[in-house]
Amino acid sequence: MTTNAVSVPPALGRARTLVDPALRAAVAGLDPANRAISEYHLGWTEADGTPRERAGGKAVRPAVAILAAEACGGSPERAVPGAVSVELIHNFSLIHDDVMDEDAERRHRPTVWALWGIPAAILSGDALQNLAQQVLLPCDPRASIALGEAVSELIRGQTEDLAFERRDWVELPECRAMAAGKTGALLSASARIGALLGGGDDSAVDALSTYGAHVGMAFQWVDDVLGIWGDPAVTGKPVLSDLRGRKKSLPVTFVLSAGGGSARAIGDWLAGSEVLDLPRVADVLEEAGAREWALAEAGREVDLANQALDSVPLTESARDELKELTRFLTHREA
Amino acid sequence: MTTNAVSVPPALGRARTLVDPALRAAVAGLDPANRAISEYHLGWTEADGTPRERAGGKAVRPAVAILAAEACGGSPERAVPGAVSVELIHNFSLIHDDVMDEDAERRHRPTVWALWGIPAAILSGDALQNLAQQVLLPCDPRASIALGEAVSELIRGQTEDLAFERRDWVELPECRAMAAGKTGALLSASARIGALLGGGDDSAVDALSTYGAHVGMAFQWVDDVLGIWGDPAVTGKPVLSDLRGRKKSLPVTFVLSAGGGSARAIGDWLAGSEVLDLPRVADVLEEAGAREWALAEAGREVDLANQALDSVPLTESARDELKELTRFLTHREA
Numbered sequence: 001m002t003t004n005a006v007s008v009p010p011a012l013g014r015a016r017t018l019v020d021p022a023l024r025a026a027v028a029g030l031d032p033a034n035r036a037i038s039e040y041h042l043g044w045t046e047a048d049g050t051p052r053e054r055a056g057g058k059a060v061r062p063a064v065a066i067l068a069a070e071a072c073g074g075s076p077e078r079a080v081p082g083a084v085s086v087e088l089i090h091n092f093s094l095i096h097d098d099v100m101d102e103d104a105e106r107r108h109r110p111t112v113w114a115l116w117g118i119p120a121a122i123l124s125g126d127a128l129q130n131l132a133q134q135v136l137l138p139c140d141p142r143a144s145i146a147l148g149e150a151v152s153e154l155i156r157g158q159t160e161d162l163a164f165e166r167r168d169w170v171e172l173p174e175c176r177a178m179a180a181g182k183t184g185a186l187l188s189a190s191a192r193i194g195a196l197l198g199g200g201d202d203s204a205v206d207a208l209s210t211y212g213a214h215v216g217m218a219f220q221w222v223d224d225v226l227g228i229w230g231d232p233a234v235t236g237k238p239v240l241s242d243l244r245g246r247k248k249s250l251p252v253t254f255v256l257s258a259g260g261g262s263a264r265a266i267g268d269w270l271a272g273s274e275v276l277d278l279p280r281v282a283d284v285l286e287e288a289g290a291r292e293w294a295l296a297e298a299g300r301e302v303d304l305a306n307q308a309l310d311s312v313p314l315t316e317s318a319r320d321e322l323k324e325l326t327r328f329l330t331h332r333e334a
Numbered sequence: 335m336t337t338n339a340v341s342v343p344p345a346l347g348r349a350r351t352l353v354d355p356a357l358r359a360a361v362a363g364l365d366p367a368n369r370a371i372s373e374y375h376l377g378w379t380e381a382d383g384t385p386r387e388r389a390g391g392k393a394v395r396p397a398v399a400i401l402a403a404e405a406c407g408g409s410p411e412r413a414v415p416g417a418v419s420v421e422l423i424h425n426f427s428l429i430h431d432d433v434m435d436e437d438a439e440r441r442h443r444p445t446v447w448a449l450w451g452i453p454a455a456i457l458s459g460d461a462l463q464n465l466a467q468q469v470l471l472p473c474d475p476r477a478s479i480a481l482g483e484a485v486s487e488l489i490r491g492q493t494e495d496l497a498f499e500r501r502d503w504v505e506l507p508e509c510r511a512m513a514a515g516k517t518g519a520l521l522s523a524s525a526r527i528g529a530l531l532g533g534g535d536d537s538a539v540d541a542l543s544t545y546g547a548h549v550g551m552a553f554q555w556v557d558d559v560l561g562i563w564g565d566p567a568v569t570g571k572p573v574l575s576d577l578r579g580r581k582k583s584l585p586v587t588f589v590l591s592a593g594g595g596s597a598r599a600i601g602d603w604l605a606g607s608e609v610l611d612l613p614r615v616a617d618v619l620e621e622a623g624a625r626e627w628a629l630a631e632a633g634r635e636v637d638l639a640n641q642a643l644d645s646v647p648l649t650e651s652a653r654d655e656l657k658e659l660t661r662f663l664t665h666r667e668a
Contacts, residue, residue: 030486031486031489031490031493031494033493033494033497034489034490034493096456096457096460099452099453099456100452100453100456100457118433118434118452119433119434119496120493120496122430122433122434122456122459123430123434123489123492123493123496125456125460126430126459126460126463126485126489127486127489129460129463129464130463130482130485130486130489131486133467133478133482134479134482134483134486137475137478137479137482138475138479141471141472141475144467144471144478145468145471145472148464148467148468148471149468151460151464152364152365152461152464152465152468155365155368155457155460155461155464156365156368158457159365159367159368159454159457160365160367162453162454162457163367
């Protein structure tokens with residue numbers, strides 16, 4: 001799963017070209033201080049405000065929104081406010097999560113709170129959360145409602161994730177529900193909002209929402225595998241990064257929930273009562289089948305995502321591109 | 335201004351009785367952790383979750399929304415979602431502001447971050463911001479747009495307020511614009527949203543928005559006077575509280591902008607180069623006319639608020655109650 005690189009789908013670049021001007025225009029409407037911070041966070045400027053060549057993240061959610069609209073026979077342009085709104089919510093959550101997780105770096109750059117302090121990071125995140133609804137409000141009330149529900153799920157997921165840190169034991173279903181909120185909900189909403197703005201009927205809207213939810217889960221399974229067994233040269237994260245923080249990720253909770261000797265060893269390690277070095281923890285998890293099982297789960301989620309796409313009539317080219325996007329997100333070396 | 339106590343207007347109690355069940359139902363829809371924190375913050379529970387007799391704040395904004403709907407001939411019930419949404423936004427901003435201002439107490443109780451930590455305070459504030467739009471979305475898109483604009487102004491105001499802390503000199507127009515965002519915008523939106531949900535025509539909606547904006551400014555002028563010259567036994571704040579934090583409040587920036595010897599003395603004190611004890615600072619401000627001028631400004635804002643109410647046909651009883659509410663908010667001993 002981590003060895004077969006998949007080239008970047010053209011849909012990502014196409015969506016970015018389409019969405020970027022509207023995203024920049026929306027952010028330009030913020031008050032000067034929160035605008036400057038947001039432009040830095042989005043990778044458009046340096047900390048001193050000078051423009052920057054290389055843009056920010058992959059903009060996966062905007063691409064899902066655009067493709068979902070096209071899949072429903074709508075023009076990609078109609079989905080642009082939806083694409084902007086989900087990208088704004090994604091970035092609101094990143095800015096606030098970095099404060100909560102005390103992460104001083106993101107994408108090899110200092111995070112907002114590390115540069116400007118916690119109050120500025122809280123405010124700029126608040127501003128992006130609000131801006132997301134402002135961008136979407138003139139479109140379709142159903143899209144605004146879908147965004148509100150996704151934000152609610154996102155917050156629930158992050159709340160649970162933080163609660164897990166204070167516990168020594170987390171069961172797999174809890175971890176799955178957390179990931180569904182933290183990663184699945186916004187990808188599902190991206191597809192749903194795109195489908196709504198693209199004029200999809202109820203069955204297409206629901207099928208695309210289901211697609212997004214499963215892609216989110218598949219992405220998270222792969223991300224959790226890479227967080228333990230990924231190559232730091234490729235992931236850009238420290239080796240064994242998720243184990244350093246004793247993160248109760250999906251593979252870890254799989255082993256805990258499976259019971260037996262491996263569960264006890266991992267449970268004792270999480271409780272701090274057994275001293276295992278991190279490569280040994282990774283080995284225990286792998287021997288207990290966590291890696292193989294997680295990748296199988298990712299594959300299962302990909303299958304469910306594709307089945308959802310195949311369950312309704314959609315524009316063929318957009319359906320193919322959605323499947324290509326799924327492959328890219330779940331066959332990452334990064 | 336601070337000597338004539340005005341009794342609590344019945345409209346506050348009536349609005350609270352009407353709005354409270356819907357507010358509680360909305361908060362009950364949050365995930366368990368953010369629900370528990372929000373219920374504590376709103377004064378409904380102790381930190382351990384046990385119910386509490388005495389409820390939270392005065393719920394001024396819900397009352398304004400309800401009265402604005404009635405003033406437009408609408409039933410108060412129609413404004414309830416609007417009243418809930420502005421109260422949720424008010425409390426989102428309080429929870430986040432307490433983190434930013436490092437305030438460990440509010441209304442004689444520990445603040446959310448002081449009890450549960452900064453991450454939990456960020457998340458519960460985020461949850462309330464989102465919930466506010468969720469409550470309003472099924473009503474009238476114009477109301478949702480008004481709420482979004484108010485939140486944007488609120489964030490701008492708080493951003494500027496924090497920036498002022500790092501400066502030695504703030505001009506009066508800047509301080510006025512900050513207060514218009516931080517205090518005026520949400521009171522204006524409360525009246526606007528109530529008027530919209532109450533079925534007001536454009537002129538009534540605009541007049542009530544104007545009313546709310548001026549009430550907000552009047553309230554802030556009085557609040558800033560009390561922050562310097564208020565009786566701690568009544569305000570519940572430390573004596574000279576705003577001077578302790580060298581806050582660039584409206585009276586302080588009035589003196590700075592007026593120039594002359596008083597401006598230099600206050601400017602030097604803010605810059606830390608002149609050692610003045612706080613009662614002496616209060617005296618310099620008073621001798622420079624700041625207190626008298628601020629109260630006159632508050633009176634001017636009250637007049638403008640009343641003129642706005644008198645500029646359009648409104649239900650008489652609700653108009654009278656809105657004026658009574660203004661008197662209460664601007665003739666506070668507390």
